Amino acid sequence: MRYIKFLLVGFVFGIVLTKAEAVSWYRIYEMFQFDSFHMYGIIGVAVMTGVIGVQIIKRKQLKDINGATIIIPDKEKGTFRYWIGGLIFGLGWAMVGACPGPIFILLGTGFMSVGLVLIGALLGTFIYGCIKDYLPH
Amino acid sequence: MDVIMGTWHWSISGFLIGMVMLLLIYFGKGFGMSSNLRSLCSMTGVGKKIAFFDWDWKSQRWNLVVVLGAMMGGFVAKNYLSNDTIVQINPVTIEKLEKLHIEAPQAKLLPDAMFGNTVFTEPKMLLVLILGGFLIGFGSRYAGGCTSGHAITGLSAFQGQSLKAVIGFFVGGLLMAHFILPLLF
Numbered sequence: 001m002r003y004i005k006f007l008l009v010g011f012v013f014g015i016v017l018t019k020a021e022a023v024s025w026y027r028i029y030e031m032f033q034f035d036s037f038h039m040y041g042i043i044g045v046a047v048m049t050g051v052i053g054v055q056i057i058k059r060k061q062l063k064d065i066n067g068a069t070i071i072i073p074d075k076e077k078g079t080f081r082y083w084i085g086g087l088i089f090g091l092g093w094a095m096v097g098a099c100p101g102p103i104f105i106l107l108g109t110g111f112m113s114v115g116l117v118l119i120g121a122l123l124g125t126f127i128y129g130c131i132k133d134y135l136p137h
Numbered sequence: 138m139d140v141i142m143g144t145w146h147w148s149i150s151g152f153l154i155g156m157v158m159l160l161l162i163y164f165g166k167g168f169g170m171s172s173n174l175r176s177l178c179s180m181t182g183v184g185k186k187i188a189f190f191d192w193d194w195k196s197q198r199w200n201l202v203v204v205l206g207a208m209m210g211g212f213v214a215k216n217y218l219s220n221d222t223i224v225q226i227n228p229v230t231i232e233k234l235e236k237l238h239i240e241a242p243q244a245k246l247l248p249d250a251m252f253g254n255t256v257f258t259e260p261k262m263l264l265v266l267i268l269g270g271f272l273i274g275f276g277s278r279y280a281g282g283c284t285s286g287h288a289i290t291g292l293s294a295f296q297g298q299s300l301k302a303v304i305g306f307f308v309g310g311l312l313m314a315h316f317i318l319p320l321l322f
């Protein structure tokens with residue numbers, strides 16, 4: 001039962017991303033062609049909502065559902081990993097028009113071919129795990 | 138009913154995505170979808186051989202439940218909450234797509250040219266889909282996060298590291314959309 005809230009949040013997330021068409025290859029292509037404000041609007045408003053929420057959490061030192069003070073951990077310092085890792089991710093994002101969330105959501109909507117994207121993503125994650133110690137971060 | 142059944146406005150959608158992130162933080166967790174790829178790899182037991190997958194993925198089961206919910210949400214949204222007015226992209230974009238031999242959306246989320254069931258018999262398309270996935274999986278782990286972890290959560294918390302990653306996402310995306318896709322199609 002303690003998992004039900006996560007199932008519900010996921011359910012809402014899946015509906016919103018599908019109805020916003022953020023899972024659509026077409027919308028991602030259109031965004032990278034600068035032909036529409038739609039995706040920029042979505043990401044912009046999501047970040048604005050997040051900024052306001054995070055500021056409220058920090059200033060009022062709000063507690064989470066378990067009563068612990070909420071701490072949002074800082075990202076590790078790094079250079080290569082963010083620039084190069086980000087660039088590689090971006091290439092894939094624009095190629096198949098999906099990021100990790102939408103890969104799963106599209107599978108849920110019934111696109112069997114997206115299973116190939118998932119296989120590729122698992123393979124990419126696996127290879128990173130194998131060679132990470134040899135990569136500059 | 139188009140407000141519900143058609144394309145949701147970006148302002149409503151963006152607000153709800155922001156709330157999903159804040160809700161997960163309130164639950165004592167965080168918003169990060171690509172971590173699930175690492176969990177799925179670890180579930181196979183490869184952690185015995187590769188240290189990166191030898192971690193407490195069971196503590197991340199909640200995130201796999203989020204994914205399961207998201208898949209169900211996608212199913213409901215596509216089958217019960219959509220009409221034939223969705224995915225109305227810019228006509229200029231449609232002209233560009235014609236040159237790539239990719240058909241107009243016509244109320245479809247994904248182009249048949251890339252995601253239709255015929256791709257299973259087209260070696261080139263199989264490769265494109267698997268390679269695209271590979272770049273997403275490799276890149277998100279290398280960068281330590283994807284759109285949810287860096288673009289939404291990281292930028293919301295003013296993380297400079299995330300800003301680098303997000304700039305990387307866009308540079309990579311622009312290179313692909315403007316220079317590499319035209320070579321592929």
